[in-house]
Amino acid sequence: MEDHMILDMFFARQESAIAETRQKYGKRLFRASKNILHSNEDAEECVNDTLMKAWDAIPPNRPAILGAFLAKIARNLSINKWEAKSAAKRGGGEVNLQLTELEECIEANDGRPEKEFEAAFVSQAINTFLADIDKTARVAFVLRYFHGESVRSISEKFKMSESKIKSILFRTRKKLKTHLEKEGVMV
Amino acid sequence: MIITKQEKVKKLWLCIGDIDDAFLEEVETADIVAEKVVARKKIIKYSTLAAASVGVATTIYFLLRSRRTAASI
Numbered sequence: 303m304e305d306h307m308i309l310d311m312f313f314a315r316q317e318s319a320i321a322e323t324r325q326k327y328g329k330r331l332f333r334a335s336k337n338i339l340h341s342n343e344d345a346e347e348c349v350n351d352t353l354m355k356a357w358d359a360i361p362p363n364r365p366a367i368l369g370a371f372l373a374k375i376a377r378n379l380s381i382n383k384w385e386a387k388s389a390a391k392r393g394g395g396e397v398n399l400q401l402t403e404l405e406e407c408i409e410a411n412d413g414r415p416e417k418e419f420e421a422a423f424v425s426q427a428i429n430t431f432l433a434d435i436d437k438t439a440r441v442a443f444v445l446r447y448f449h450g451e452s453v454r455s456i457s458e459k460f461k462m463s464e465s466k467i468k469s470i471l472f473r474t475r476k477k478l479k480t481h482l483e484k485e486g487v488m489v
Numbered sequence: 490m491i492i493t494k495q496e497k498v499k500k501l502w503l504c505i506g507d508i509d510d511a512f513l514e515e516v517e518t519a520d521i522v523a524e525k526v527v528a529r530k531k532i533i534k535y536s537t538l539a540a541a542s543v544g545v546a547t548t549i550y551f552l553l554r555s556r557r558t559a560a561s562i
Contacts, residue, residue: 330517366510367510367513369517371510373513374506374510374513378506381503381506400502401495401499404501404502405494405498407501408494408497408498408501421503424500424501424504425508428507428508429508432508432509433509440515441515441516444513444515445516447502447505448513
């Protein structure tokens with residue numbers, strides 16, 4: 303079913319809108335959530351919460367891209383749940399790996415506390431950065447750091463070796479660091 | 490406000506969550522593999538054409554050379 307038809311159902315307050323959304327985006331949301339939480343039950347719960355949030359938000363909102371709208375809700379909910387879980391028990395997993403990789407984008411400062419940066423400014427800088435890089439690097443970056451896909455999973459999608467993907471991501475992180483420095487974000 | 494590097498990294502990770510919807514849509518629709526396959530097919534096509542051209546040119550060269558040699562004898 304087309305997105306605009308699903309949105310019309312949301313606007314008409316037809317509960318079948320949730321079923322249709324689950325049918326179309328459920329698997330994708332579950333996967334994204336599981337990449338962060340590493341638990342089928344928690345991921346399923348996040349998908350349900352995402353659909354409920356979407357039900358509450360539409361209307362009045364009418365997202366231009368329903369899939370992206372749902373993905374952002376699912377990511378935020380999964381991160382909140384991950385934070386609650388990791389507060390109780392600090393563990394490894396894909397998220398910590400991603401955070402370790404992203405450290406390369408932050409200017410080294412000898413462990414000293416640093417000034418906080420403006421989130422909206424950083425998001426804008428990331429958007430301009432992504433718009434400038436080539437498509438393969440951009441898709442790999444989004445898959446890795448937005449959707450939390452593993453390097454192996456990305457390499458399978460791209461039909462490339464894992465080392466090639468690692469190298470693309472490494473180069474992209476370096477470019478992001480340079481870009482953020484140029485934009486004055488991490489100073 | 491002062492924050493640690495770890496908090497900063499996490500903030501960066503959270504900011505990635507606010508990227509343009511268009512980039513997320515691109516991931517869903519991106520046909521990277523298909524594009525690579527098309528590119529590879531193009532390379533194969535043109536390299537086959539190039540190899541065939543070299544083959545034809547070499548054959549013509551040797552034919553002409555053998556005719557010239559035969560004429561000189």
